[in-house]
Amino acid sequence: MLSKKTQYAFHALIYLAEHVDKGPVLISEIAEKKNISIKFLENILLELKNAGVLGSKKGKGGGYYLLKPPKEVMLARIIRLLDGPIALLPCVSLNYYEKCSNCDETICGLHEVMAKVRDATLKILENKSLKDIVHR
Incomplete structure (x- = not known):
């Protein structure tokens, strides 16, 4: 399940994508239009900026903007940045693998099914x- 943080990040990113030709967008504008707490949104956008997804400009005409065209911002990357693994079990995660302490992967039927779920999702x-x- 996507966290509220990631859901809000997608709402903000969609808004920025819809306004990509208009230059930087103020946090307050995004927060108001998408009904997100400005404090929460500040943290989300800063995290996306630090990860190289967004850029920002200070001063008059400032705000946040996408560093890449919307077609180059992949959904899997955003989810991993904010929520971590996409896999439902740590033993099937490609980027965050951890051996489960309570099973043997070689005979675990759940492991096999969850690997297929991971592959389909990815x-x-x-x-x-x-x-x-982006809304049409």
């Missing part, structure tokens, strides 16, 4: 971008 999320979820 097939979608790694091939869908911010452009694909």
